[in-house]
Amino acid sequence: MALEPVFGPQAVNLTEFEAKALLMKNGIQAPRGIIVTAIPDKIELRFPLALKVSDASILHKSDVGGVRAGIVGIYDLLEEFSIMQKRFPGSQFLLEEMAPKGVEFIVGATRDQVFGPVLMLGSGGIYTELYHDVAFRKLPIEKADAVDMIREIKSGIFCRGFRSQTIDCGSVVDLLMKASAMVLSEKLGIESMDLNPVIVSSNGAVVADAKISVNRRK
Amino acid sequence: MKQFNKLLSPNAVAVIGASPDRSKIGNAVLENLVSQGFEGKIYPVNPSYEEILGLKCYAEIESVPGKVDLAVIALPAKLAPTVLEQCVRKEVAFVIIVAGGFSELGDEGRKLELSLKEKIRGSRTRLIGPNTVGVLFPHSKVNTALTPGDRIWFPHEGQIGFISQSGALGLLVMDSITENGTGISGFVNIGNRADIDEEDLMEMFLGHAETRSIVAYLESISDGGRFFSTVKRVNMEKPIVVLKTGRTSEASAAASFHTGALASNDRVLEGILRQVGVVRAYNEVELLDFGKALAYARPLEGKRIAVLTTAGGLGVLTTDLLTTEDARPALSMAKFNDTELAELKKHALPIASLNNPIDLTADGSTQSYASILDLLSNSDNVDGIIAYALPQTPKIDSSVIEPIMSASGKKTTIVGVIGNRLTKDLMLQLEKAGIPAYPTVQRTVAAMKALYLRSTYIRRLLYGS
Numbered sequence: 001m002a003l004e005p006v007f008g009p010q011a012v013n014l015t016e017f018e019a020k021a022l023l024m025k026n027g028i029q030a031p032r033g034i035i036v037t038a039i040p041d042k043i044e045l046r047f048p049l050a051l052k053v054s055d056a057s058i059l060h061k062s063d064v065g066g067v068r069a070g071i072v073g074i075y076d077l078l079e080e081f082s083i084m085q086k087r088f089p090g091s092q093f094l095l096e097e098m099a100p101k102g103v104e105f106i107v108g109a110t111r112d113q114v115f116g117p118v119l120m121l122g123s124g125g126i127y128t129e130l131y132h133d134v135a136f137r138k139l140p141i142e143k144a145d146a147v148d149m150i151r152e153i154k155s156g157i158f159c160r161g162f163r164s165q166t167i168d169c170g171s172v173v174d175l176l177m178k179a180s181a182m183v184l185s186e187k188l189g190i191e192s193m194d195l196n197p198v199i200v201s202s203n204g205a206v207v208a209d210a211k212i213s214v215n216r217r218k
Numbered sequence: 219m220k221q222f223n224k225l226l227s228p229n230a231v232a233v234i235g236a237s238p239d240r241s242k243i244g245n246a247v248l249e250n251l252v253s254q255g256f257e258g259k260i261y262p263v264n265p266s267y268e269e270i271l272g273l274k275c276y277a278e279i280e281s282v283p284g285k286v287d288l289a290v291i292a293l294p295a296k297l298a299p300t301v302l303e304q305c306v307r308k309e310v311a312f313v314i315i316v317a318g319g320f321s322e323l324g325d326e327g328r329k330l331e332l333s334l335k336e337k338i339r340g341s342r343t344r345l346i347g348p349n350t351v352g353v354l355f356p357h358s359k360v361n362t363a364l365t366p367g368d369r370i371w372f373p374h375e376g377q378i379g380f381i382s383q384s385g386a387l388g389l390l391v392m393d394s395i396t397e398n399g400t401g402i403s404g405f406v407n408i409g410n411r412a413d414i415d416e417e418d419l420m421e422m423f424l425g426h427a428e429t430r431s432i433v434a435y436l437e438s439i440s441d442g443g444r445f446f447s448t449v450k451r452v453n454m455e456k457p458i459v460v461l462k463t464g465r466t467s468e469a470s471a472a473a474s475f476h477t478g479a480l481a482s483n484d485r486v487l488e489g490i491l492r493q494v495g496v497v498r499a500y501n502e503v504e505l506l507d508f509g510k511a512l513a514y515a516r517p518l519e520g521k522r523i524a525v526l527t528t529a530g531g532l533g534v535l536t537t538d539l540l541t542t543e544d545a546r547p548a549l550s551m552a553k554f555n556d557t558e559l560a561e562l563k564k565h566a567l568p569i570a571s572l573n574n575p576i577d578l579t580a581d582g583s584t585q586s587y588a589s590i591l592d593l594l595s596n597s598d599n600v601d602g603i604i605a606y607a608l609p610q611t612p613k614i615d616s617s618v619i620e621p622i623m624s625a626s627g628k629k630t631t632i633v634g635v636i637g638n639r640l641t642k643d644l645m646l647q648l649e650k651a652g653i654p655a656y657p658t659v660q661r662t663v664a665a666m667k668a669l670y671l672r673s674t675y676i677r678r679l680l681y682g683s
Contacts, residue, residue: 115490193475194477
């Protein structure tokens with residue numbers, strides 16, 4: 001019996017901007033950003049910046065050349081913006097600060113046919129796809145479950161310190177608990193969620209990219 | 219579970235479709251019940267006979283005098299609903315429907331199975347099956363297996379409650395474990411689980427005094443929420459081991475979300491079993507091996523293991539397997555302090571290697587083995603002991619079982635008995651003494667790791683991470 005995420009008939013994808021706004025409203029950190037259709041005269045964001053096409057119908061933005069990261073100054077930005085505008089005419093764009101460097105994780109949620117809503121933590125970046133190094137739990141989870149999930153995956157080693165790199169794993173536990181509450185909230189009606197990557201440094205966890213589908217009926 | 223008493227130890231059992239024809243299932247079921255020595259009343263039911271196997275035969279279940287606690291319907295699927303209805307009228311407590319040809323066979327069968335559910339709705343009759351090979355409860359001598367008793371061995375009374383979704387796998391595994399004398403406290407093949415399911419049976423075994431561990435072979439889980447909450451609760455009191463097949467089935471390839479694409483049956487189940495603290499088996503041998511360790515051995519409080527052997531090779535191989543992370547985490551080798559080392563030295567030959575693994579060599583004696591085992595079982599630096607009982611050298615004989623028994627009263631002890639010619643009898647004795655013993659190094663080590671996992675899970679569930 002194959003498992004498929006059970007999407008409600010009305011499930012719609014939020015744009016990255018909407019998804020991140022929702023996360024921030026629920027106490028999860030994401031980079032500051034604005035939605036633009038043109039480059040504003042005054043930019044209150046701190047370089048380096050990332051520029052991303054903002055269209056709910058484009059789920060895998062980088063696959064279609066819809067992401068430019070590491071934009072260091074205004075001239076760079078103007079140039080990248082004009083390229084992007086030609087590629088996606090009439091689209092909106094998300095301009096946001098870059099997440100600080102750190103260890104990449106993936107945090108996700110889906111609805112399992114047998115067990116209902118489940119939460120996933122995995123080693124992020126290419127390791128997600130290469131090693132499938134992930135841990136699932138049925139929701140709701142307790143703090144001890146979140147700690148176990150971190151222990152279960154290979155990247156959890158950074159929480160114990162590895163090659164003098166130590167990251168704030170309390171922030172991962174915190175993020176998992178908040179994600180758990182969000183997915184269980186009927187009001188939010190979240191069907192599926194990919195926070196990938198979540199960048200964790202000694203200063204906490206920041207969601208660098210987010211896909212969320214919600215059931216609008218609820 | 220008081221409600222399951224009539225299944226666990228019925229006073230009267232009826233076999234509907236009983237037959238003197240040895241090729242019929244109704245014959246095997248009746249024969250097994252009789253030859254197992256069931257002491258309650260046995261009622262063969264079949265309108266064509268006056269008597270079967272010397273027992274008075276009844277035309278139908280409703281003409282049986284007195285109460286019937288358990289009825290086995292060994293008739294074709296089509297007849298099952300009508301006969302089940304009669305059983306409900308007779309207020310039979312538990313009914314087993316052997317025949318296949320229900321929901322496993324498409325729409326027609328599904329309808330037929332629904333009609334079974336209809337028949338018992340609102341009644342006190344509970345149904346096992348359909349499509350089941352039956353049940354075995356050695357303590358009350360109930361055996362309704364459909365396999366003729368001259369084809370397999372059935373386990374004797376033991377401490378492991380065995381739930382199997384597959385009938386054949388269940389019967390074959392039971393036949394296998396008799397080789398080393400392992401017993402069971404009960405076996406139920408849930409079949410299509412139209413009524414009684416694995417969760418009901420976990421509750422049953424939880425309340426069954428003879429059962430000390432529960433092992434379940436499952437091919438699917440019908441209600442995830444019910445599974446989760448039942449297993450979590452039962453497992454806190456009696457250890458559960460789960461073997462779940464269908465591991466390689468893929469998650470939805472079409473899922474546009476990473477998480478959805480990664481959420482395969484197996485990954486989700488893996489997480490959930492950890493969450494409820496259940497030790498997972500990856501094959502049928504592990505299933506019963508772990509069930510045995512969890513039923514017999516003391517809980518393992520830490521990961522420091524002492525290894526005692528008279529064969530050096532076994533010691534180093536054990537060390538390798540024990541301290542390597544595989545499907546289960548690595549454990550560590552216990553380190554002895556100077557006082558302990560001095561004590562160990564007193565009891566061993568000069569050629570013995572006393573750093574863990576302790577190798578008494580082929581010249582080691584039962585006496586030396588006993589003294590050292592006693593020392594290990596009293597050491598604060600040791601959480602668990604793996605002791606190899608190897609009667610193949612002249613100075614070791616089957617009397618090693620006594621120090622092993624006394625050690626296992628004090629410390630978690632798992633025994634490896636490697637070989638064939640002289641080991642069979644020793645294995646049977648250890649089994650009788652309720653000491654988990656295994657015939658390979660790998661199985662010995664895996665059993666110890668299973669105990670460790672169980673302890674860490676329970677500690678986490680009780681006290682948090």
